[in-house]
Amino acid sequence: MSRIGYKTITVPAGVTVTKDGDNITVKGPKGELTRAFAPEIEMKQEGTEISFSRPDDSFKALHGTMRANLNNMVVGVTEGYVKQLKLVGVGYRAQKQGEKLVLNVGYSHPVEMQAPKGVSIDVPSNTEINVSGISKQVVGQFAAEIRAVRSPEPYKGKGIRYVDEYVRRKEGKTGK
Template identity: 75%
Template sequence: MSRIGNKVITLPAGVTVSQKGNDVTVKGPKGELTRAIDPIIEMHVDGNEVSFTRPSDDYKAIHGTTRANVNNMVIGVTEGYKKDLKLVGVGYRAQMKGKNLVLSVGYSHPVEMTAPEGIEVAVPSNTEITVSGISKQRVGQFAAEIRAVRSPEPYKGKGIRYVNEYVRRKEGKTGK
């Protein structure tokens, strides 16, 4: 029995959920998201509650995943998602040039990145980056792409990391 899949999603005021074929559309105050769900899982909308059912116990995993994805869509159109990144290293800095994010992280050239549609990037200080949007997947993906430009290394801890990320440090070489 999928405990996550059996939970009911309660819709906040101003949020509507509709289904057309396999596509689920969630509309809210911050925008609209559409996602395809597995045709095996049935979605039921009763007033301000959304529930999901599966035909048999063979589909427990997709049952819980489908419910979690739709719940993330509901949270996204009401509150939105945000990821904060921090640049650690001497001379490492970020800045916005128009709609492009420009990173100076120890390479011979600055790295320019363009945010995908629906994603907002802010640089509150030259060592902090904030990625926000309504899609949890897109926000996390773009934040991971920024982090991948210069992942934190374990010896000095330099690189781009998430704000709450812990980088395990290693001991360097020892002399005789």
């Protein structure tokens, strides 16, 4: 049984958490995030500690989810989030043109992707992509969209993958 919802969140210096109705806003050195939270779960802020409580056990999952979402918002405005991807394959390369990411990954045409608001793209080399921002959800979603352009295949291992991702290889056909 998970007890994540009962853990307290410590708000670091320089971060302010304000509640306006169902919306909670977190402001920090890297930016500001706002999210709507369920009114059934009660948030209590005492100094630098934030805790959540639920009325009964029918809100167990929502209790832990709300606590995790607020913690992700606090970490995002203080440290930020980064997803690293790498391109594996002969001739596969990425480049940044202005605010667009241009991928050459084996198609007859280059694939252009526009980064959503609040997300920055960095291309340290032509086979590496760093997606960074303050919202864990937006950074992860955009990294997943980049990966979906050419997801890694199991026979040769070619494609776009996360840096720490392991691609399980399969054996090809055997001849007679």
